[in-house]
Amino acid sequence: MKKRKLKNWVKVLIIILISTIIYQKTGELGKLAQNSIIYLFLCISAWIWLFVGQFCTMYFILNK
Numbered sequence: 001m002k003k004r005k006l007k008n009w010v011k012v013l014i015i016i017l018i019s020t021i022i023y024q025k026t027g028e029l030g031k032l033a034q035n036s037i038i039y040l041f042l043c044i045s046a047w048i049w050l051f052v053g054q055f056c057t058m059y060f061i062l063n064k
Helices: 008-032 037-062
Strands: none
16 A cells, blocks of 8 residues: 655645644633643643744755
8 A cells, every 4th residue: 555645835834724723722711721731731831832843843854
């Protein structure tokens, strides 16, 4: 059976869609973070992903 690979533009599109969903959920996580340390950690992780993670991932995908 032949292995199929996703094209680079499809990988980038998937990352953008995932980042959009994460961005939409950060507001709700911010509200919940006022009462729980777990939600605070999730909110901080979401912002780190939005600022750094997605760009690093795209860099490694496009320079592969």
